[in-house]
Amino acid sequence: MRDRLEILRSLLTPDGSLWITIDDNEAHYLKVLCDEVFGRANFVANVIWQKKSSPSNDAKWISDNHDHILVYAKNKEFWRPTKLERTDEQNRIYRHSDEYDGVGEDGKIYGRGPWFPGDMTVKTISENALYEIITPSGRVVKPTDGRAWVYSKGKFDELLKDKRITFGKNKDNKPCIKRFLTEVENSKIVPKSVWLYEEVGENRNARQEVKKFNSINPFGTPKPERLLQRIIHLATQPGDIVLDSFAGSGTTGAVAHKMNRRWVMIELGEHCHTHIIPRLKKVIDGTDEGGISKAVNWQGGGGFRYYRLAPSLLERDKWGNWIINKSYNAAMLAEAVCKHEGFTYAPSETLYWQQGHSSERDFIYVTTQTLNREQLAALAEEVGDDRSLLVCCSAFKAQPDAFPNLTLKKIPNTVLHRCEWGRDDYSLQIANLPLAPVVEETAQAPRASSATKLKRAKEMSMPLFEQGDERE
Ligand SMILES: C[S@@+](CC[C@H](N)C(=O)[O-])C[C@H]1O[C@@H](n2cnc3c(N)ncnc32)[C@H](O)[C@@H]1O
Structure with a gap:
């Protein structure tokens, strides 16, 4: 792998990144190798992808339900992920309105937090953040032991005056800052390092996707299109070039194509003919309605060229x-x-x-x-x-x-x-x-x-x- 990693690194643009899915057996050895080739300073994350939602009850020891995605930047100083769009699920926590606790009448929708469950305290203790707060119901509350309020007394009074503090419906809870939906709904989300199957799919979904163009051999470990969609979204912009040097069933190219990226795929085995070419033909003629097609409103278009490589002269x-x-x-x-x-x-x-x-x-x-x-x-x-x-x-x-x-x-x-x-x-x-x-x-x-x-x-x-x- 070292030779390959070195070549892949040399092919990256200064703001490029490498994403490798790898199972639990090899992930840690590959991490060390990647550290050597890319430099530890360029390690971005080890994302855990839940590749399987149900347990393998026939597992002798522990059911293997995740893969690793090692992420390296060519230069971490230059590389930043494109943040994710907010989901309806994320917006759903903004479900309170001002009428809820009688504070304010403008009906703005807010969520409580970012502290959970409403405890507006931090571990860092500063003397001016250890004051007492009296709830509208008349109860005196203080930070729990070993913690302090996150705001100084002056700042808290200011927020209270601005109706940014809630004490819950009964006006007796510990205080909590309000975050209004109107403030966050246009903001984007920083990706987390754990990706659940509900968000990006699992191997099972991927096998269904592959069966649409090769029903005989749906491939051993195909990746769902949504997983590649997330990676390509985080790592690239439309028009960028995405390379998959171990193309397998061709998911990377299919998704890159539907996301208006340019792509190069390399495959050693016969999958090129049995999977990749049939799949990409369907993507191009618009008959591939699976994977992310509906989500990105894919209608077909574009093209590709195929080369069989001769041995080096x-x-x-x-x-x-x-x-x-x-x-x-x-x-x-x-x-x-x-x-x-x-x-x-x-x-x-x-x-x-x-x-x-x-x-x-x-x-x-x-x-x-x-x-x-x-x-x-x-x-x-x-x-x-x-x-x-x-x-x-x-x-x-x-x-x-x-x-x-x-x-x-x-x-x-x-x-x-x-x-x-x-x-x-x-x-x-x-x-x-x-x-x-x-x-x-x-x-x-x-x-x-x-x-x-x-x-x-x-x-x-x-x-x-x-x-x-x-x-x-
Ligand atoms: C695990 S699959 C890749 C799956 C695909 N990248 C995905 O994420 O769905 C690995 C593929 O790499 C191919 N492969 C192995 N060694 C290769 C090499 N030296 N050059 C090109 N392809 C290779 C194998 O034939 C196999 O199809």
């Missing part, structure tokens, strides 16, 4: 040197070279030398062959005057500047020898995916030529290839 050998990954074949190398040189890999079905492009008229050709002068001349003629081509080959037998429309580049032997050679197979279109609309180039903007691209790629990338003047 480069890996380190046992001496720590960069070498080509042994699992690469020629077609994969062609794709990797395109990426490396700043081209889009898109092998043409008709023209063998068009394996990728950087613009409408600038192409790339990757081959394991050695190209002689005649072959290059034929290629140059086919490319023509109004197109340009970057040729990456194992060797070439011509002056590198012999053909104005060709840029020649040699793939080093170290690369060649580590790949599976002897065939050029252009049919494996592993990246032939729909692309986002391309922004039109303006008439004034000069198109990048192969040479410009080459220079740019060389400046930006690792020295995978030598310059084109190294001939065999």
Whole structure:
């Protein structure tokens, strides 16, 4: 986990945060590891989520009803949670009116507190807060032993005059401050560190949600949408990017999407096809009416792109040197070279030398062959005057500047020898995916030529290839 945590930390924005749900077996080891990676100063909270409301009566020791949510900020000084909206439940404690105790006639609704049950005292003792108070019924009351009133005598008299103090219906209770609903109803709530299933759902609800798009395998430990809704609300704003690097059933992306956040999900297993893609398709076409859809009035919209990741082109050998990954074949190398040189890999079905492009008229050709002068001349003629081509080959037998429309580049032997050679197979279109609309180039903007691209790629990338003047 350490490597992963370090990468995740490096991906966070300065005001970003990481939220990890984890069970009781591993939570405490993970906490120590996270402390090391993030620094203890950036630990925000260990939220307890009630993942199961009913006890497991078959538990041998203690029924496991909660998970932990470890929360770390990239930098706690910058990070603040977005407070929660008040719920009707929270407003319900504001149920008294001034008529209730006959103090004041304006009918404003208030609650008692914040002290419970109406004991307006604190443990911190100051001498001017140990005075006696006479209730309207005539009873003398004092703070209980070891405590003092929360207000000085002067402040208390002021509040009493302002009708901010109640002594209950019988006017005989200990005093209590009134908090008016009109003062708090627009205020937001600081999140607590215990999240009950009534507020954010439990595993059981989540399984029902997952069954809507995969009835066969509702997943082992799915998270309810309301849980992710709370996390995403606390941690992000609309438009922010939410990453779930262990996507599972795809709840994070589904909820992020419905909350107008951008999202990235990564999944190693087949759940990508059995759960995540079907789920997100339903979210996008508006047919997912489960989870938080109704609460956020989700109507559908948006889209996503799906990529299958190739293994890394480069890996380190046992001496720590960069070498080509042994699992690469020629077609994969062609794709990797395109990426490396700043081209889009898109092998043409008709023209063998068009394996990728950087613009409408600038192409790339990757081959394991050695190209002689005649072959290059034929290629140059086919490319023509109004197109340009970057040729990456194992060797070439011509002056590198012999053909104005060709840029020649040699793939080093170290690369060649580590790949599976002897065939050029252009049919494996592993990246032939729909692309986002391309922004039109303006008439004034000069198109990048192969040479410009080459220079740019060389400046930006690792020295995978030598310059084109190294001939065999
Ligand atoms: C517990 S599930 C995640 C559940 C999901 N994040 C949620 O909160 O509902 C963990 C998932 O991580 C996936 N996984 C494990 N190792 C992975 C890796 N190295 N890269 C990507 N996914 C991985 C597993 O296949 C599994 O689906």
